[in-house]
Amino acid sequence: MKKLLFFLLLFALSFAAQPEGWEVSSILAMLIAALLISFVYAGGIAFESEGLKLAAKHEAYEWITTLLMFALFLFAVATIDQFSTGVASYWFPNENLNAIPAPKHINFAVNISERLLSEQATLLGQIATLSKDIVDESTKSFYCSAIYAGFSLNPCMGFGAFSRPLSMYAATVGASIATTNSQLFLLKITPTFVLLIVFPLGIFMRCFAISRGLGGFLLSLAFGLYFVYPLMIIFMYGVTTQYQTEQGLNPTINVDTSNIECKGTNIGGSASADPAYDAMDATKTMIDANYSGPVFLALIKSMFSEGISLLVLISLIGASSKAFGAEVYAFVLAQLEKIA
Amino acid sequence: MTCQVFTPEMLNMGFVYSAMAVGIASSAIMISIIYMIGKITNNPKLDVWAHDELPQLFFSALFAIFILGFLNLGTMYKASALSELTNFTVQNGEMCIYDYADAYLDDMTAYVHNTMRITRIYNIMAGFISSIWKYECKSVWCFLAGQGVGLNPDAWVSLISSVLNAQAYTTTVALLGLLAQKYLLQSFMNGGFLLIIPLGLVLRSIPFARRVGGVLLAIGAGFIVFFPTLLVIEGLVFRPEMWGYDNQDVIDYLTSPGGLNIDEKDPYFKGGLEWNIFLFGQFDYFFKEDGGRIFLCKNLGPPWVNPACSVSIDRLLAYGAISFLVSSFLLSLNFIGTSAGIIALGKFLGEEIEIARFLRMV
Numbered sequence: 001m002k003k004l005l006f007f008l009l010l011f012a013l014s015f016a017a018q019p020e021g022w023e024v025s026s027i028l029a030m031l032i033a034a035l036l037i038s039f040v041y042a043g044g045i046a047f048e049s050e051g052l053k054l055a056a057k058h059e060a061y062e063w064i065t066t067l068l069m070f071a072l073f074l075f076a077v078a079t080i081d082q083f084s085t086g087v088a089s090y091w092f093p094n095e096n097l098n099a100i101p102a103p104k105h106i107n108f109a110v111n112i113s114e115r116l117l118s119e120q121a122t123l124l125g126q127i128a129t130l131s132k133d134i135v136d137e138s139t140k141s142f143y144c145s146a147i148y149a150g151f152s153l154n155p156c157m158g159f160g161a162f163s164r165p166l167s168m169y170a171a172t173v174g175a176s177i178a179t180t181n182s183q184l185f186l187l188k189i190t191p192t193f194v195l196l197i198v199f200p201l202g203i204f205m206r207c208f209a210i211s212r213g214l215g216g217f218l219l220s221l222a223f224g225l226y227f228v229y230p231l232m233i234i235f236m237y238g239v240t241t242q243y244q245t246e247q248g249l250n251p252t253i254n255v256d257t258s259n260i261e262c263k264g265t266n267i268g269g270s271a272s273a274d275p276a277y278d279a280m281d282a283t284k285t286m287i288d289a290n291y292s293g294p295v296f297l298a299l300i301k302s303m304f305s306e307g308i309s310l311l312v313l314i315s316l317i318g319a320s321s322k323a324f325g326a327e328v329y330a331f332v333l334a335q336l337e338k339i340a
Numbered sequence: 341m342t343c344q345v346f347t348p349e350m351l352n353m354g355f356v357y358s359a360m361a362v363g364i365a366s367s368a369i370m371i372s373i374i375y376m377i378g379k380i381t382n383n384p385k386l387d388v389w390a391h392d393e394l395p396q397l398f399f400s401a402l403f404a405i406f407i408l409g410f411l412n413l414g415t416m417y418k419a420s421a422l423s424e425l426t427n428f429t430v431q432n433g434e435m436c437i438y439d440y441a442d443a444y445l446d447d448m449t450a451y452v453h454n455t456m457r458i459t460r461i462y463n464i465m466a467g468f469i470s471s472i473w474k475y476e477c478k479s480v481w482c483f484l485a486g487q488g489v490g491l492n493p494d495a496w497v498s499l500i501s502s503v504l505n506a507q508a509y510t511t512t513v514a515l516l517g518l519l520a521q522k523y524l525l526q527s528f529m530n531g532g533f534l535l536i537i538p539l540g541l542v543l544r545s546i547p548f549a550r551r552v553g554g555v556l557l558a559i560g561a562g563f564i565v566f567f568p569t570l571l572v573i574e575g576l577v578f579r580p581e582m583w584g585y586d587n588q589d590v591i592d593y594l595t596s597p598g599g600l601n602i603d604e605k606d607p608y609f610k611g612g613l614e615w616n617i618f619l620f621g622q623f624d625y626f627f628k629e630d631g632g633r634i635f636l637c638k639n640l641g642p643p644w645v646n647p648a649c650s651v652s653i654d655r656l657l658a659y660g661a662i663s664f665l666v667s668s669f670l671l672s673l674n675f676i677g678t679s680a681g682i683i684a685l686g687k688f689l690g691e692e693i694e695i696a697r698f699l700r701m702v
Contacts, residue, residue, distance in 0.1 A: 214566050
């Protein structure tokens, strides 16, 4: 009997695609679905078929659920700005969300991502400068040659030991920049993607039994992307900023290595300083420079925070999809961690 | 405008119709015989079985009409139909969904490929520049003997390779992901239509093969309807150029004579190394750190001021991140969405489809 319902619902697809505006088309799709359900139930009464009646009842429950989701989502969209302003004023007393345009929670998350991006790009530049200063000296060799013979000395070669950690830090900060960029891109497209496309199509598809799976998935994606993901980014930013304040971590490297100089050996008889002493002094400056702190901060503020936010998003999609009428395998999304 | 990727004419409909007709007719005969045997032998089990199978046969015939009608409808299902359901204006909306999905994958493949090329150029230049050593003689007798200093001033540039190596890997995976989706789309549009759907319809009309037929129909319809629909949904918004992340200008600038003029195909590329560095101690290409950002630049000649520079490393990383999103991330979303659609459709057709293993495999 379900099959009969299937064919009746099929007609609704073609009719409901006509109106303009997603709210109108969603409402019309729901009205047509309601009409079809009542037809099926009437058929069940007329033919004294319990199967038809049961199918109609089942579809009626799904219809009510869709209606509730529609109303809940519209209510949540309408009130999220007030909610996020209230939460932000408590969590971030120095931030003024009134100046941020709606949707405030997403635009605030965009703002946060742009700040992080700026911090991380500056940090990468600082690591490059530091590396340049060190490499300039570590590769410096002093040579002396005659017509047939000569020798070369590289007294500060030991500085090269800093190159590998710096490369590793640069790779880490580079990965953080990439992560923050992907986060920023996702946040930028979210209002358009969710409000104009995913949610309207989700509601429309969920109205009908044949497309309920995809519709339910789209609704859980819309809910997760629009509400949970930006709020998680804001939350994680609050957590990491608090940690940064408590630990006194600085997001930038505060060391000046521009004056590090490896002096040559006293071959020409000039009065240059003892190279060993200079090298020790320069090494001490570099060791004292806290460049791992800012890199660690970049790591937890971007990759760690993004990882947690995505995990929550994935878990939510997995958990809520059942409620939205779809059965999804969110582990596929989690596999992305391996690729990333 | 008709579909370029798929046209219903590709189907050998005569064969499909006749095979289905044979399947349905033979099933009807078999059901009648079993019903008669049930009556003759007074066996209620056979009687019930025949009663259950008859409506299924009827629905199989209706499914066939629906699916075949839907295939024709699919080629008329335009991307612009989505703008009627949403508030979004669809560009190139006259394309049918299959062509639109295919064109979107092509656009993204071009984007990811550009990112790969830019990353490769930066990596090549970083490796090249970081290997240049300079020697400076500090003696007036340099042509006979002397003392001086040798150094590798741009060795720091090698850390750019450390940053971009991961991106080279990620963009390669991203490109493969897009090509895999394109292959999947094309194969289901052609092979899927030609094999899975007709086979599913025929099997669905045979009582003992009904379960297999239902599964084939659900999977076929899932990949033919839900998968391209998801691609079209993404193609409306997940376009880097819409959000200021286009990279075509960047690759053009890097490779064109009016820009940095880097010939990525020349294995002996020296970039003015021979004369400029010898006469002026200045290599044409270099990485510059400016305002906290690192740029690839080219000197335009003496007096070595106002170099031409391409995008910064962090901008290039943004291209890599978006390449990852539009490929690997969306690939997973598409599989999740398609599988959700298939599972629900399978349940509707009366089959529990275990698609998790297939997804794990993919």
